[in-house]
Amino acid sequence: MALRLGDIAPDFSASTTDGPISFHNWMGDDWAVLFSHPKDFTPVCTTELGEVARLKPEFAKRGVKVIGLSVDPADSHTQWAKDIHETQGHALNFPLIADADRKVSDLYDMIHPNANDTLTVRSVFIIDGNKKIRLVLTYPASTGRNFAEILRVIDSLQLTDKHKVATPVNWQNGDDVIIVPALSDEDAKKRFPDGWRTVKPYLRVVAQPK
Numbered sequence: 001m002a003l004r005l006g007d008i009a010p011d012f013s014a015s016t017t018d019g020p021i022s023f024h025n026w027m028g029d030d031w032a033v034l035f036s037h038p039k040d041f042t043p044v045c046t047t048e049l050g051e052v053a054r055l056k057p058e059f060a061k062r063g064v065k066v067i068g069l070s071v072d073p074a075d076s077h078t079q080w081a082k083d084i085h086e087t088q089g090h091a092l093n094f095p096l097i098a099d100a101d102r103k104v105s106d107l108y109d110m111i112h113p114n115a116n117d118t119l120t121v122r123s124v125f126i127i128d129g130n131k132k133i134r135l136v137l138t139y140p141a142s143t144g145r146n147f148a149e150i151l152r153v154i155d156s157l158q159l160t161d162k163h164k165v166a167t168p169v170n171w172q173n174g175d176d177v178i179i180v181p182a183l184s185d186e187d188a189k190k191r192f193p194d195g196w197r198t199v200k201p202y203l204r205v206v207a208q209p210k
Protein backbone atom coordinates (compact mmCIF):
# COMPACT_ATOMS: atom_id res chain seq x y z
CA MET A 1 0.00 0.00 0.00
CA ALA A 2 1.20 3.52 -0.74
CA LEU A 3 2.81 5.44 2.09
CA ARG A 4 0.77 8.38 3.30
CA LEU A 5 1.35 11.51 5.35
CA GLY A 6 1.47 10.66 9.05
CA ASP A 7 2.60 7.05 8.45
CA ILE A 8 5.77 5.88 10.15
CA ALA A 9 8.54 5.73 7.55
CA PRO A 10 9.40 2.04 7.15
CA ASP A 11 12.77 1.04 8.59
CA PHE A 12 15.30 -0.84 6.46
CA SER A 13 18.93 -1.88 6.27
CA ALA A 14 20.87 -1.04 3.14
CA SER A 15 24.35 -0.59 1.75
CA THR A 16 25.27 2.98 0.90
CA THR A 17 28.26 4.95 -0.29
CA ASP A 18 29.00 5.54 3.43
CA GLY A 19 28.77 1.83 4.27
CA PRO A 20 25.85 -0.20 5.63
CA ILE A 21 23.11 1.67 7.48
CA SER A 22 20.00 0.86 9.42
CA PHE A 23 17.71 3.74 8.43
CA HIS A 24 16.05 4.64 11.75
CA ASN A 25 19.37 4.37 13.62
CA TRP A 26 21.05 6.49 10.98
CA MET A 27 18.37 9.18 11.42
CA GLY A 28 18.69 9.21 15.21
CA ASP A 29 16.52 12.10 16.45
CA ASP A 30 17.04 14.15 13.27
CA TRP A 31 14.64 14.71 10.41
CA ALA A 32 15.48 13.13 7.04
CA VAL A 33 14.95 13.73 3.36
CA LEU A 34 14.97 10.40 1.53
CA PHE A 35 14.94 10.85 -2.23
CA SER A 36 15.32 8.56 -5.20
CA HIS A 37 16.78 9.29 -8.61
CA PRO A 38 16.33 7.08 -11.67
CA LYS A 39 19.90 6.12 -12.54
CA ASP A 40 23.59 6.84 -12.07
CA PHE A 41 25.51 8.57 -14.87
CA THR A 42 22.46 10.48 -16.11
CA PRO A 43 22.47 14.23 -16.67
CA VAL A 44 19.53 15.49 -14.60
CA CYS A 45 20.45 13.28 -11.62
CA THR A 46 24.03 14.55 -11.77
CA THR A 47 22.81 18.14 -11.39
CA GLU A 48 20.39 17.21 -8.60
CA LEU A 49 22.99 15.44 -6.48
CA GLY A 50 25.47 18.29 -6.90
CA GLU A 51 22.78 20.70 -5.71
CA VAL A 52 21.89 18.59 -2.67
CA ALA A 53 25.60 18.43 -1.78
CA ARG A 54 25.78 22.25 -2.07
CA LEU A 55 22.69 22.66 0.12
CA LYS A 56 23.75 20.13 2.77
CA PRO A 57 24.65 22.87 5.32
CA GLU A 58 21.13 24.33 4.89
CA PHE A 59 19.58 20.93 5.64
CA ALA A 60 21.96 20.45 8.61
CA LYS A 61 20.99 23.88 10.02
CA ARG A 62 17.41 22.59 10.20
CA GLY A 63 18.42 19.30 11.82
CA VAL A 64 17.78 17.34 8.62
CA LYS A 65 19.91 14.55 7.15
CA VAL A 66 19.74 13.79 3.43
CA ILE A 67 20.03 10.40 1.76
CA GLY A 68 19.67 9.47 -1.92
CA LEU A 69 18.81 6.19 -3.60
CA SER A 70 18.90 4.49 -6.94
CA VAL A 71 18.80 0.88 -8.04
CA ASP A 72 22.46 0.99 -9.10
CA PRO A 73 25.15 -0.82 -7.07
CA ALA A 74 27.49 0.96 -4.62
CA ASP A 75 30.58 0.75 -6.87
CA SER A 76 28.63 2.54 -9.62
CA HIS A 77 27.59 5.28 -7.15
CA THR A 78 31.22 5.70 -6.10
CA GLN A 79 32.44 6.01 -9.70
CA TRP A 80 29.67 8.47 -10.55
CA ALA A 81 30.43 10.59 -7.47
CA LYS A 82 33.71 11.61 -9.17
CA ASP A 83 31.72 13.04 -12.10
CA ILE A 84 29.36 14.88 -9.72
CA HIS A 85 32.33 16.54 -8.04
CA GLU A 86 34.02 17.36 -11.33
CA THR A 87 30.98 18.75 -13.14
CA GLN A 88 28.95 20.33 -10.30
CA GLY A 89 31.81 21.57 -8.12
CA HIS A 90 30.44 19.83 -5.03
CA ALA A 91 31.61 16.47 -3.76
CA LEU A 92 28.99 13.96 -2.64
CA ASN A 93 28.72 14.57 1.12
CA PHE A 94 25.74 12.40 2.02
CA PRO A 95 25.01 8.69 1.56
CA LEU A 96 23.51 7.17 -1.58
CA ILE A 97 21.65 3.91 -1.06
CA ALA A 98 22.65 1.14 -3.46
CA ASP A 99 19.30 -0.54 -3.98
CA ALA A 100 20.20 -3.05 -6.69
CA ASP A 101 17.70 -5.57 -5.26
CA ARG A 102 14.99 -2.84 -5.12
CA LYS A 103 14.21 -3.67 -1.52
CA VAL A 104 13.92 -0.04 -0.42
CA SER A 105 12.39 1.13 -3.71
CA ASP A 106 9.59 -1.40 -3.32
CA LEU A 107 9.11 -0.59 0.36
CA TYR A 108 8.65 3.10 -0.50
CA ASP A 109 6.83 2.50 -3.83
CA MET A 110 9.50 4.36 -5.78
CA ILE A 111 9.11 2.30 -8.98
CA HIS A 112 6.04 3.27 -10.99
CA PRO A 113 5.81 0.58 -13.69
CA ASN A 114 3.62 2.58 -16.05
CA ALA A 115 6.33 5.26 -16.12
CA ASN A 116 9.29 2.86 -16.13
CA ASP A 117 9.25 -0.71 -14.88
CA THR A 118 12.89 -0.90 -13.79
CA LEU A 119 14.02 2.55 -12.67
CA THR A 120 12.91 4.61 -9.69
CA VAL A 121 10.98 7.82 -10.28
CA ARG A 122 12.08 11.01 -8.49
CA SER A 123 10.46 10.45 -5.09
CA VAL A 124 10.96 12.68 -2.07
CA PHE A 125 9.99 11.85 1.49
CA ILE A 126 10.38 14.36 4.30
CA ILE A 127 10.43 12.42 7.57
CA ASP A 128 10.33 14.10 10.97
CA GLY A 129 12.21 13.30 14.17
CA ASN A 130 9.40 10.94 15.26
CA LYS A 131 9.92 9.02 11.98
CA LYS A 132 6.59 10.26 10.62
CA ILE A 133 6.25 10.99 6.91
CA ARG A 134 5.46 14.69 6.55
CA LEU A 135 5.70 15.18 2.77
CA VAL A 136 5.59 12.92 -0.28
CA LEU A 137 6.51 14.22 -3.74
CA THR A 138 6.83 12.35 -7.03
CA TYR A 139 8.50 13.88 -10.06
CA PRO A 140 9.06 12.31 -13.47
CA ALA A 141 12.55 11.33 -14.64
CA SER A 142 12.68 14.20 -17.12
CA THR A 143 12.16 16.97 -14.53
CA GLY A 144 14.83 17.86 -12.00
CA ARG A 145 13.52 18.84 -8.59
CA ASN A 146 13.78 22.21 -6.87
CA PHE A 147 15.52 21.50 -3.56
CA ALA A 148 14.98 25.08 -2.40
CA GLU A 149 11.29 24.10 -2.36
CA ILE A 150 12.09 21.09 -0.16
CA LEU A 151 13.86 23.44 2.29
CA ARG A 152 10.87 25.80 2.16
CA VAL A 153 8.51 22.96 3.10
CA ILE A 154 10.80 21.94 5.98
CA ASP A 155 10.75 25.55 7.23
CA SER A 156 6.95 25.56 7.05
CA LEU A 157 6.60 22.19 8.80
CA GLN A 158 9.01 23.10 11.59
CA LEU A 159 7.33 26.48 12.12
CA THR A 160 3.77 25.16 12.07
CA ASP A 161 4.71 22.34 14.46
CA LYS A 162 5.64 25.00 17.05
CA HIS A 163 2.96 27.66 16.55
CA LYS A 164 -0.76 27.63 15.73
CA VAL A 165 -0.14 28.95 12.25
CA ALA A 166 -0.15 27.79 8.63
CA THR A 167 1.84 29.20 5.73
CA PRO A 168 0.13 30.78 2.70
CA VAL A 169 0.80 30.41 -0.99
CA ASN A 170 4.43 31.00 -2.02
CA TRP A 171 5.39 31.69 1.60
CA GLN A 172 9.08 32.14 2.30
CA ASN A 173 10.71 32.03 5.72
CA GLY A 174 10.14 35.43 7.39
CA ASP A 175 6.94 36.28 5.51
CA ASP A 176 3.61 36.75 7.27
CA VAL A 177 1.68 33.60 8.16
CA ILE A 178 -1.94 32.63 8.79
CA ILE A 179 -3.53 31.92 12.17
CA VAL A 180 -5.10 28.43 12.03
CA PRO A 181 -8.90 28.59 11.84
CA ALA A 182 -9.23 26.27 14.88
CA LEU A 183 -7.80 29.00 17.14
CA SER A 184 -10.51 31.35 18.45
CA ASP A 185 -9.92 35.12 18.41
CA GLU A 186 -9.84 34.97 22.20
CA ASP A 187 -7.04 32.38 22.23
CA ALA A 188 -5.30 34.13 19.36
CA LYS A 189 -5.06 37.31 21.48
CA LYS A 190 -3.01 35.38 24.04
CA ARG A 191 -0.68 33.89 21.43
CA PHE A 192 -0.36 36.96 19.24
CA PRO A 193 -0.59 39.95 21.63
CA ASP A 194 0.71 42.35 18.96
CA GLY A 195 -2.44 41.64 16.94
CA TRP A 196 -3.17 40.48 13.41
CA ARG A 197 -5.01 41.57 10.29
CA THR A 198 -8.43 40.04 9.68
CA VAL A 199 -9.07 39.76 5.93
CA LYS A 200 -12.03 37.43 6.50
CA PRO A 201 -12.97 35.83 9.80
CA TYR A 202 -11.26 32.63 8.55
CA LEU A 203 -8.25 34.46 7.05
CA ARG A 204 -6.20 36.14 9.77
CA VAL A 205 -2.72 37.26 8.82
CA VAL A 206 0.02 37.70 11.42
CA ALA A 207 3.77 38.31 11.47
CA GLN A 208 5.78 35.09 11.53
CA PRO A 209 6.35 34.10 15.18
CA LYS A 210 9.98 34.05 16.27
Ligand code: BEZ
Pocket residue numbers: 038039042043044045046141142
Ligand atom coordinates in the same frame (compact mmCIF):
# COMPACT_ATOMS: atom_id res chain seq x y z
C1 BEZ B 1 18.44 12.05 -16.00
O1 BEZ B 1 18.75 12.04 -14.81
O2 BEZ B 1 18.96 12.84 -16.77
C2 BEZ B 1 17.44 11.09 -16.54
C3 BEZ B 1 17.30 9.85 -15.97
C4 BEZ B 1 16.38 8.96 -16.50
C5 BEZ B 1 15.60 9.35 -17.59
C6 BEZ B 1 15.73 10.61 -18.12
C7 BEZ B 1 16.66 11.50 -17.60
